[in-house]
Amino acid sequence: MCRSIKTLRPPFTESVSEEDMRAAALQYVRKISGFRAPAPHNAEAFERAVAAVTAATADLLATLEVRGAAKR
Known part of the structure; x- marks a missing residue:
């Protein structure tokens, strides 16, 4: 989907x-909206969507548990 988004x-x-x-x-917002x-x-x-996706990303990364990774 968005090849320039890194893990x-x-x-x-x-x-x-x-x-x-x-x-x-x-x-992500550019891709789904179709607008650069x-x-x-x-x-x-557009900016509200970017802020919401940024917040969701921060929440996701803060709550993910990766097996074998050191706890932060």
């Missing part, structure tokens, strides 16, 4: 920044 969980990535999560969210950059009348909805 953000251990062991693939040791540390993940807010910027990494937002970049992945932006790529939204028109001005859609900008607020």
Whole structure:
């Protein structure tokens, strides 16, 4: 689907920044909306979607348990 989105969980990535999560969210929203950059009348909805996906990503990564990985 989104080939430029990299895996953000251990062991693939040791540390993940807010910027990494937002970049992945932006790529996802771009892909599903079909817009690289939204028109001005859609900008607020686009940014809300990016923020929601970023928050969901942070929640997911904070609660995933990876077998054999050291606890943080």
